[in-house]
Amino acid sequence: MKKNLISIASMASLLLVAVMLQSAKPDEVMTKEDGMYVVNTTTLGKDVIGYVDTTPLKIYIQKDKVVKIEFLKNQETPKYFVKVKKLLADKWNDMKVNDALKAQVDGVTGATFSSDAVKENVRLGLEYYKKNK
Secondary structure, three states: OHHHHHHHHHHHHHHHHHHHHHHOOOOOOEEEEOOEEEEEOOOOOOOOEOOOOEOOEEEEEEOOEEEEEEEOOOOOOHHHHHHHHHHHOOOOOOOEHHHHHHOOOOOOOOOHHHHHHHHHHHHHHHHHHHHHO
């Protein structure tokens, strides 16, 4: 009887651990890809609005340096957002994360809201990286 009770308790414990492991979500914001951390600001910057809507990014970081910024699909006015991408895409490249957080980056005249949203997403992504690497 005692052996059966111990076996049942052990099986219940194993089942509980298995359920907990299955329900745990992987980090949806930061992943690792080819030896780089990749921070996706889609959920981090859900409240950061450009001229029309959000401006999500992927920030690639390796050895505590920004490798590149990738602009994700958004609803900003294409004519203006092309200028934002052209000017801001490589502004943080090769900067150490702490330096990139302190960098004073100019936006695009005529696309101020979109530029500010991109800069805020970069800040959010880099801060997330620092806290969670």
